[in-house]
Amino acid sequence: MKKSVFLGALTVAGLTAGAAAAATLDDVKARGTLNCGVTTGLVGFAAPDANGEWQGFDVSVCRAVAAAVLGDPTAVEFVPTTGKTRFTALASGEIDLLARNTTWTFSRDTDLKFDFVGVNYYDGQGFMVPKALGVTSAKELDGATVCIQTGTTTELNLADFFRTNNIEYTPVPIETNAEAQPLYLEGACDVYTTDASGLAATRAAFENPGDHVILPEIISKEPLGPLVRHGDNDWGDIASWTLMALIAAEEYGITSANIEEMSAGTNNPEINRILGTEGELGAMIGLDAEWAKRAIAAGGNYGEIFAKNIGEETPVGLARGLNAQWTDGGLLYAPPFR
Structure with a gap:
């Protein structure tokens, strides 16, 4: 009997949720x-x-x-x-x-x-670095500090890429793109990673966009x-x-x-x-x-x-x-x- 009551409650809850969503x-x-x-x-x-x-x-x-x-x-x-x-x-x-x-x-x-x-x-995830760093490939980033937005697919992608290529990194977690920009420009992280379109948009807002390079590697599918x-x-x-x-x-x-x-x-x-x-x-x-x-x-x-x-x-x-x-x-x- 208890099981039937429980299932009935679930059904009512499901119908209620469906009705709310449908509105x-x-x-x-x-x-x-x-x-x-x-x-x-x-x-x-x-x-x-x-x-x-x-x-x-x-x-x-x-x-x-x-x-x-x-x-x-x-x-x-x-x-x-x-x-x-x-x-x-x-x-x-x-x-x-x-x-x-x-x-x-x-x-x-x-x-x-x-x-x-x-x-x-x-889209796909990429990496942006200061041109002065002299890096031409993401595989040259061993030991880098990386600014990365929390709660995104980029966190796991980043871990997978560095693990697959047997290189180390130190994550610098950030909440928003606005928070990442000054940290990256001040040198608090060597690299900023997010979707390649987001990197291009972020770089466009810099005072000197030409001082920054988006590396050629795209490491994920980001539809x-x-x-x-x-x-x-x-x-x-x-x-x-x-x-x-x-x-x-x-x-x-x-x-x-x-x-x-x-x-x-x-x-x-x-x-x-x-x-x-x-x-x-x-x-x-x-x-x-x-x-x-x-x-x-x-x-x-x-x-x-x-x-x-x-x-x-x-x-x-x-x-x-x-x-x-x-x-x-x-x-x-x-x-x-x-």
């Missing part, structure tokens, strides 16, 4: 704002500008989702999170979506009960993307297909400049379905017909967002690389809109 879309609509978790500040990815407005590659995902759901890309409350606090903020419901250069891993997907809704940047809580498939679908709309828009040539013209109708049924002039895709996810049009118009397609925030013409200076469209030899590939 995300309703909560966002009722609140009138999307609570989006971002970094505490990383140039090009997520940082307040001179007017205090959040800008960046990850910020654009938040704004696209807000545009799709609420019709307003500015209806976002940005919640800065660290490597340690980000998952608690999402699990507790403090934020609706986490868009914070977060790596999709097995344990985060399963053990932490999150759903990654896609990859918006294919970065937005995530939501387990248990709310409807909300996950909205976040996922919003990201896919940005990626597909670039593939099909839908831009912030021509989206109004294309919205009048084209000869391409896929474009028409994305922009809502054909089919009932919006209704399938509880939104109106122009949800994707608004998401794309908010900041442009994926390529426009990349170029504006982190591309080769910006201080961050990243090439598309793996993040090029599949038609250009990259890994970006949006499933069909049909």
